[in-house]
Amino acid sequence: MKKAVLILCGLAVLIATSCSTPKPSMGLFKDTRGQIEGTLPLSDYNIKIRPDDELLITVTSTEPLATAAYNLPLSNPATRDALMINSQPRQQTYIVDKEGDINFPVLGKLHVAGMTTMQLTDDLVNRISVDVKDPIVRVSLVNFAVNVIGEVTKPGRLTVDRERYTVIDALAAAGSLNEYGDRTNILVVRENDGQAEYHYIDLTSSDLTSSPVYYLQQNDVIMVSPTATRESNSRYDTNNSYRIQVVSTIVSAASVIASLIIALAVK
Numbered sequence: 001m002k003k004a005v006l007i008l009c010g011l012a013v014l015i016a017t018s019c020s021t022p023k024p025s026m027g028l029f030k031d032t033r034g035q036i037e038g039t040l041p042l043s044d045y046n047i048k049i050r051p052d053d054e055l056l057i058t059v060t061s062t063e064p065l066a067t068a069a070y071n072l073p074l075s076n077p078a079t080r081d082a083l084m085i086n087s088q089p090r091q092q093t094y095i096v097d098k099e100g101d102i103n104f105p106v107l108g109k110l111h112v113a114g115m116t117t118m119q120l121t122d123d124l125v126n127r128i129s130v131d132v133k134d135p136i137v138r139v140s141l142v143n144f145a146v147n148v149i150g151e152v153t154k155p156g157r158l159t160v161d162r163e164r165y166t167v168i169d170a171l172a173a174a175g176s177l178n179e180y181g182d183r184t185n186i187l188v189v190r191e192n193d194g195q196a197e198y199h200y201i202d203l204t205s206s207d208l209t210s211s212p213v214y215y216l217q218q219n220d221v222i223m224v225s226p227t228a229t230r231e232s233n234s235r236y237d238t239n240n241s242y243r244i245q246v247v248s249t250i251v252s253a254a255s256v257i258a259s260l261i262i263a264l265a266v267k
Contacts, residue, residue, distance in 0.1 A: 028183070030204045040206050045164045045215035046116045047141060050191075053218065054143040055094045055102065055112070055120075059128060060136045067132055069106050093142060106131075117141055117163065146216050148174040150224035151181035165216050167201065167208075171224075180230040187223040188213040 032038060049055070059070040072092040094102040100113025107127055112120050117139040128135040144160040153175025167188065177183060183203040190197045190213060199213045208214055216222075 028203050029206045029208070032206050041210040043210055043212055043214050046118070047144070047163050047217050049096060049100075049112050049115050049117070049120065049141070050218065051096050051098045051100050051113055052143075053096045053141060055096065055117075056091065056138075056140040056142050057094060057104075057120075057124070058091060058138045059124070059132075061132050061134055063133070067128070067135055070104075070128055070132075070135075072105065141218065144218045146170050146218075146220045146222065148222045148224070150222075151178050151226050151230070152176065152224050153178055160216070166214055167216060167222060168203075170216060170222055171203075177224055180226050181224045182227045182230075185225045187225065188216075189221040189223070190217060191219055 057071075059067045061067045072094075074091060094104070096102055096112060099111075101109050101111050104110050104124075107124075110123075115123070121137050121139045124137045124139070125135055128137065141163065144163065144165070145157055146160060146165075147157050148170055149155045152171065155174060158170055158173050167186070171177065184205075186201050186203065188199050188201060190199070199211060201208055201211050201213060213220065
């Protein structure tokens with residue numbers, strides 16, 4: 001009887017520990033292996049201005065007084081995200097309304113949606129040059145942020161300080177994929193003209209650089225899917241927990257029965 005109990009205990013341990021997790025391949029751009037050098041096509045990284053974007057626009061020239069009227073007054077705080085932060089006064093920002101317009105000093109209402117920051121810069125230079133000699137205009141997008149979720153080390157919202165920003169940059173900033181992240185099945189969701197577009201990308205393929213989502217845009221969402229092993233283990237853990245409880249109950253019952261039989265046999 002004791003032998004039977006030991007066999008049941010061994011089976012319980014075997015069930016609890018029989019699943020192992022293989023490590024996924026960590027390689028990127030695997031199809032370039034064996035090549036000493038080469039070139040890869042790149043997609044366009046120019047970001048288009050959208051409604052609700054926040055722009056910082058400054059106008060200067062060799063005659064500061066000549067361009068003073070083209071700048072918003074100093075304010076504290078300067079941006080929407082700094083409403084609760086005390087800081088030195090800085091220039092205010094422009095919020096693109098739902099029609100895609102901003103109200104610009106002297107020039108009035110301007111339609112900016114669909115333009116790149118460089119295109120808007122050139123347009124403002126041309127307009128202001130009518131009254132100011134050699135104006136210098138700088139346009140910056142200050143609300144550029146993306147979200148990284150799923151199987152990464154540090155999921156969350158990332159604030160971006162430059163327009164040329166790739167999906168690899170975002171994943172690196174999120175601590176890279178963890179051991180359960182599927183490098184061949186990453187989903188990028190993008191807002192576009194009132195719709196949500198989605199693209200799947202494969203980090204192990206050099207075709208990634210030509211993907212329309214290789215360079216990210218404001219409010220992109222990157223979802224790193226779990227590997228098949230991770231999903232299987234998740235289902236296994238739920239089922240296995242129940243199985244262990246059943247086996248544990250059986251082993252306990254068997255132990256009690258064995259103890260009673262031994263006690264009766266001694267008498």
